[in-house]
Amino acid sequence: MDTATEKHSLTTLRDRLADYMDKKGLRSTAQRRLVTELFFKSDGHLSIEDLWAKVRRRDPKVGYATVYRTLKMLAESGIAYERKFGDGVSRYEVAHEDEHHDHLICTECGRIVEFEDEEIEKLQEALAKKAGFRLTRHVHELYGHCRDCQAKASA
Amino acid sequence: MDTATEKHSLTTLRDRLADYMDKKGLRSTAQRRLVTELFFKSDGHLSIEDLWAKVRRRDPKVGYATVYRTLKMLAESGIAYERKFGDGVSRYEVAHEDEHHDHLICTECGRIVEFEDEEIEKLQEALAKKAGFRLTRHVHELYGHCRDCQAKASA
């Protein structure tokens, strides 16, 4: 494992991407550099539309399909995760190595909070094994109202 | 709570539905009776398409939209759950009172196995509380390969 300071650095992400593109013979274009940079710097959980908006502030000529295809590339390379929460829109987030988390989603304001729980991971692994399954991935999303929205509701 | 013997009976489901339709002023039609009966008798996790196929074996004139709208009605009444697993298709299953379960899904053959885990439920409730969330629902899906598909793969 990397040291704590460089574990989540942008440099690491850029290197991983460069390796992947090199191996696959993919080309480095101005559009791809723009899309990936803005993606890496974002908070995560962006829809294609969200990222496209950011990209177009810098270069209005970039097409939706390019952002779409670049995010797909990031997902295939393992640098991004593609998530579908309940609203029918795909969202993407940076996939930091050796880190895994799930999500709490506020159905009032759309806020997304990440969580990790070793205990739950172990239980689900054990339970899958008992059912004869070998797990490859899982989806664990908790929907509800965040503190702020509860306060607003009772005000 | 009902006695164990009638807890999951079709009679109970039919009664719950009758109550709901009565309260809402919804009408009992031949199509709705056919769709709901076939749905109640099925194993669960049916797509609209799946149920439509069953319905049309009995009455080829029933339209897709009628099955769609009837399932929506069942979901709104709380008699069915609408689920979206990774494949972009909505699936419906009977929502038995006082029972909750999550799913193991084989990404090879599509098999769906239900599971329940008190421990996990408690942990996620605790964790949500700590984050200031009041939970309304959750999605917990475990994807992997079932025993049969593992066997096939190594054969």
Place this chain on the structure above:
DNA sequence: CTCGATGCAAATGCTTTGCAGAAAA
């Protein structure tokens, strides 16, 4: 030069809806 990448527009795939005719109540 060559082959992959881009931008646009059109195609998908599923869900949802408008509407005229059919049928409960």
Place this chain on the structure above:
DNA sequence: TTTTCTGCAAAGCATTTGCATCGAG
């Protein structure tokens, strides 16, 4: 008769893709 329901076809909507053109290597 009045109001809801049905079936069909069309509209929505996010995601994907075909293709002529552009540009990295």
